[in-house]
Amino acid sequence: MIEQILTNKVTEAVKTLYQSDAAPSQIQLQNTRKEFEGDITVVVFPFTKSSRKSPEATASEIGEYLKSNMEEVESYNVIKGFLNITVKKDYWLSFLSTNYGSANFGFRDVSSSQPVVVEYSSPNTNKPLHLGHIRNNLLGFSLSRILQSAGKKVVKVNLVNDRGIHICKSMLAWQRWGNGETPESSGLKGDHLVGKYYVIFDKYFKQQIAGLVATGMYAEEASKKAPLILEAQQILQKWEAGDKEAVDLWKKMNGWVYKGFAETYKTLGIEFDKTDYESQTYLIGKKLVEEGVQKGVYTRREDGSVWIDLGAEGMDEKLLLRSDGTSVYMTQDLGTAMQRYDDYKPEQLIYVVGNEQEYHFNVLKVVLKHLGCEWSESMYHLSYGMVELPAGKMKSREGTVVDADDLMQEMFDTSEAMARELGKIDSFDDEEAKTLYRTIGLGALKYFILKVDPKKNMLFNPAESVDFNGNTGPFIQYTYARIKSVLRKAAEAGYEVSFAPSGSVELLKPERELLRKIHDFPAIVTQAAELHSPAIIANYAFDLASEYNRFYHELTILKEENLSSRALRLSLSQFTAKVIANALWLLGIDVPERM
RNA sequence: GGCCUCGUAGCUCAGUGGAUAGAGCAGCAGCCUUCUAAGCUGCGGGUCAUAGGUUCGAAUCCUAUCGGGGUCACCA
Numbered sequence: 001m002i003e004q005i006l007t008n009k010v011t012e013a014v015k016t017l018y019q020s021d022a023a024p025s026q027i028q029l030q031n032t033r034k035e036f037e038g039d040i041t042v043v044v045f046p047f048t049k050s051s052r053k054s055p056e057a058t059a060s061e062i063g064e065y066l067k068s069n070m071e072e073v074e075s076y077n078v079i080k081g082f083l084n085i086t087v088k089k090d091y092w093l094s095f096l097s098t099n100y101g102s103a104n105f106g107f108r109d110v111s112s113s114q115p116v117v118v119e120y121s122s123p124n125t126n127k128p129l130h131l132g133h134i135r136n137n138l139l140g141f142s143l144s145r146i147l148q149s150a151g152k153k154v155v156k157v158n159l160v161n162d163r164g165i166h167i168c169k170s171m172l173a174w175q176r177w178g179n180g181e182t183p184e185s186s187g188l189k190g191d192h193l194v195g196k197y198y199v200i201f202d203k204y205f206k207q208q209i210a211g212l213v214a215t216g217m218y219a220e221e222a223s224k225k226a227p228l229i230l231e232a233q234q235i236l237q238k239w240e241a242g243d244k245e246a247v248d249l250w251k252k253m254n255g256w257v258y259k260g261f262a263e264t265y266k267t268l269g270i271e272f273d274k275t276d277y278e279s280q281t282y283l284i285g286k287k288l289v290e291e292g293v294q295k296g297v298y299t300r301r302e303d304g305s306v307w308i309d310l311g312a313e314g315m316d317e318k319l320l321l322r323s324d325g326t327s328v329y330m331t332q333d334l335g336t337a338m339q340r341y342d343d344y345k346p347e348q349l350i351y352v353v354g355n356e357q358e359y360h361f362n363v364l365k366v367v368l369k370h371l372g373c374e375w376s377e378s379m380y381h382l383s384y385g386m387v388e389l390p391a392g393k394m395k396s397r398e399g400t401v402v403d404a405d406d407l408m409q410e411m412f413d414t415s416e417a418m419a420r421e422l423g424k425i426d427s428f429d430d431e432e433a434k435t436l437y438r439t440i441g442l443g444a445l446k447y448f449i450l451k452v453d454p455k456k457n458m459l460f461n462p463a464e465s466v467d468f469n470g471n472t473g474p475f476i477q478y479t480y481a482r483i484k485s486v487l488r489k490a491a492e493a494g495y496e497v498s499f500a501p502s503g504s505v506e507l508l509k510p511e512r513e514l515l516r517k518i519h520d521f522p523a524i525v526t527q528a529a530e531l532h533s534p535a536i537i538a539n540y541a542f543d544l545a546s547e548y549n550r551f552y553h554e555l556t557i558l559k560e561e562n563l564s565s566r567a568l569r570l571s572l573s574q575f576t577a578k579v580i581a582n583a584l585w586l587l588g589i590d591v592p593e594r595m
Numbered sequence: 596g597g598c599c600u601c602g603u604a605g606c607u608c609a610g611u612g613g614a615u616a617g618a619g620c621a622g623c624a625g626c627c628u629u630c631u632a633a634g635c636u637g638c639g640g641g642u643c644a645u646a647g648g649u650u651c652g653a654a655u656c657c658u659a660u661c662g663g664g665g666u667c668a669c670c671a
Contacts, residue, residue: 033614043613045651055651081651082614124671164671278671305669314598315667322669329671358599359666385601386664422633440633452608456601457664464607464620468633471608471619478633486630539609542618549634558630573630595633 002040002072002087003029003523010042013065020050031516037077038084039516045081055081089507092515096568097499100575106521106582108151115153115344118144120352121265121272122159125257126166127195129264129404131387131460132354135449138588139384140352141270142450142534145586150529155344158272159336162254163279168235170194171249172228173201183256189263189405190256204228240326264404269442269588276336282327285335288371289320297370313366315359320367333364341375348378350532355383355455382532385457387449402460411441414466415474424595439590440474446589447473451538471542473589476580479545481595483577486557490570493558499571505564510551514572517547518579525586534587541583548576 007027014022026046032038044059051058056078063076063083074088099105120140123129129137140156148154174181174197183190205228212222223229238246265271289306292298298308298320306321320330340349351361361381368376389402416437419425425433448465452458468474490497507515521540528536557573560566581591 028613030613036614041614045613048651080614161671166671303669319669324669326669328669332671354665355600356665357671360671362599383600388664418633424631424633448607456608459607461607467620469620470633472633474633475619478631482631482634489630535609539618542609546618552630553635556630595631 001522002091002519005070005072006040006042006066006085009066009070010062012069013062014047014050017061017065018047018050020047022047022050031520032084034513036079036082036084037086039087039512040085042083042085043081044083048081059083089512092507092512092519093505093568095519096515096571096575100499100571100578103578104582105575105578106525107149108522108525110148110153111151112153112347114347115155116147116348116350117155117157117340117344117346118147118350118352119157119159119340120144121270122161122353123261124161124164124166125191125194125254126170126198128189128191128260131402131404131407134268134404134407134445135384135387135458136352136354137265137268137270138446138449139382139454139534142537142587143350143352143382143532145588146525146528146534146537149525149586152347152529155274155346156272157340158275159281160258160275160277162277163239163250163282165232165236166198167250167254168232168239169201169205170198171246171253172232172235173197173204174253175249183259189260190258191260191264192403192405193260194253194257201228201232267408268404269590276339278332278336281335281339282332283335284339285331285333286321286327288334288338289331292320292371295371308367308370310363310366315363315366318363318367329360330364330367333360334367337364337368337376337379338373341373345375346378348380350380350382352382352384355385357381358383380532382454384454387458387460390459390461402462408441408445410462411445411466412437413441415441415444415468418468419595428594436592436595439592440468440477440595443473443477443584443589444468445473446587447476447538450534450587451542453535454533473584474595476541476545476584477589477591478595479548480577480580480584480591481593482552483548483573483580484593486573487570487577489558495558495566495570497567497570497574499567505568507568508555510554511568511572514547514551514576517544518575521579521583528586537583537586541580541587544576544580544583548573548580 006029007024010027011022014020028043028046030041030043032041042059042062044055044062047062048055048058051061053061059078059081060083063078063085066085067073067076072087072091074086076086077084118140120143121133121137123133144154144156174194177200178197181193183193186193188196205226208226208228209219209222212226213219217225235246239250289298292308293300293306298306300306301323303323304325305319305323307317307319309317311317318330319328320334322328337349340346353361358381361379361383365376365379368379416433419433419436419440425436428436444466449458449460451471487497521544524536524540528534551572555569557566557569560569584591
């Protein structure tokens with residue numbers, strides 16, 4: 001890579017010219033801004049201390065040194081403290097000809113021995129997936145692909161929260177008001193059916209609370225004493241005791257939900273290597289807590305509850321086990337983490353979980369450390385922000401959640417309407433058209449969500465998310481499809497899409513800009529993996545597509561009569577298509593051959 | 596209240612130590628006998644929340660203040 005060579009040569013220049021060692025952090029390279037001539041810019045301000053000359057003079061001296069000592073340098077110019085280097089076209093052309101046919105340009109082979117474990121999705125089994133889960137799923141899936149492409153072995157894990165009081169609420173409501181309704185009899189997706197009874201529970205529960213409050217009870221007390229919640233707790237106790245009736249119902253309803261989830265995951269296009277269930281891992285956690293008590297790092301109180309005091313770490317006292325011996329959230333996560341470590345000895349253990357749980361994960365890390373698990377340092381919480389709606393926050397109880405299945409269907413419908421309006425599918429058969437609606441609808445949704453920095457809260461505006469113009473997934477997909485069309489036309493005309501480097505071919509500005517952009521891709525993948533941010537890839541993909549569109553409009557391709565130029569532009573187009581496809585693949589977005 | 600986090604154009608977002616802070620949307624004006632107009636070009640739009648500080652250089656780092664969000668459960 002040219003950047004590496006340049007870094008070395010600049011170090012050498014500073015050493016030779018000023019008898020001084022430049023620290024790696026002092027060597028700042030950046031892409032030259034478009035309004036100036038050049039490809040790569042060296043910022044020379046850091047060297048003026050050792051040169052004891054003006055920034056301009058320093059830049060000129062280094063520029064002169066590079067020009068005579070580095071064969072890739074064509075020329076240079078100096079503006080203030082910025083040394084703009086123009087790289088020889090031979091470098092660019094050889095970069096193009098050696099890489100344009102490579103299927104996995106920008107991706108590294110998997111080289112790590114220990115895997116990175118990415119846990120994401122992690123749904124509760126009492127209601128269907130919603131918009132918040134979509135952000136989670138897309139981030140987790142995309143991050144997995146990014147890490148893998150940066151050379152990591154990746155294991156994608158889903159941790160299903162299949163036990164607890166919330167499930168029992170749905171079970172109770174179904175027993176009482178369900179009349180034996182099943183997904184088959186109702187025509188509802190399993191997860192939606194179970195979610196329906198969760199809502200029914202809540203409705204009657206609220207009525208009971210209101211009734212108790214009317215008799216003079218405080219609301220807080222009423223919510224603990226309402227008959228429905230007491231019954232749900234009884235079911236939970238029965239379940240923990242292994243009561244057959246409770247367990248059978250639990251299995252049946254969870255089965256419906258899993259079927260529904262599987263469908264949603266499939267439509268969304270995400271998958272897992274392994275699925276864990278909390279009903280199986282919470283016991284490991286309990287054992288760990290016992291161990292901690294025996295080691296004396298956790299303390300058991302008189303009532304039987306177990307605590308850890310994290311005052312020394314600037315945190316609170318934290319409950320690890322209830323007085324009745326049942327486990328809490330932290331207990332389960334301890335168990336799950338330990339199991340992950342035992343199974344994989346991961347290089348890094350990544351949790352894709354909302355930022356409202358930041359404190360929880362900080363505590364989890366420290367609690368494990370107290371147990372002597374130094375590996376807890378390798379846990380990384382990818383803490384993403386909430387998805388807000390124009391009307392405000394999503395609240396399941398107020399019916400303001402955006403259901404995942406509904407949302408995807410809406411995207412498909414909109415893309416269909418749009419494609420018809422634009423007359424895009426006249427030559428498509430039904431099957432191909434349907435695939436296109438899905439590809440584009442999902443492309444719009446995924447890009448809309450992934451282009452935002454994970455850690456930030458984001459606003460989901462339904463009207464804007466179905467927009468297919470501008471900075472959107474479909475714009476990028478369209479750029480790809482158009483390149484494919486050009487390549488098809490070229491093949492029909494008998495032009496060969498191959499590039500033989502030739503000294504006589506010119507490299508015009510739009511071509512050079514496009515090549516520079518493509519040249520950045522491998523570095524972008526590395527950066528995205530380091531920062532755990534699919535948004536970096538998304539924004540890059542848009543920049544690249546924009547760059548191609550400028551190239552496309554400024555230069556003819558098929559009508560170009562100079563053979564070398566046409567070959568250059570065709571191979572450049574093909575290269576761009578490949579990189580766009582690779583970038584979108586990292587985001588889990590498919591590309592259409594035609595649109 | 597303690598801790599965490601965010602605040603950039605009318606709106607949604609890029610930009611985390613470098614040049615005159617960028618896109619898209621929305622608004623206005625152009626471009627389809629042409630390789631796909633889901634596109635391209637142009638115009639207008641900014642006290643980078645505020646005030647200090649560090650630095651040759653700050654939207655970016657530090658401190659304080661203001662504003663939004665989160666969190667501090669024998670919920671998950």
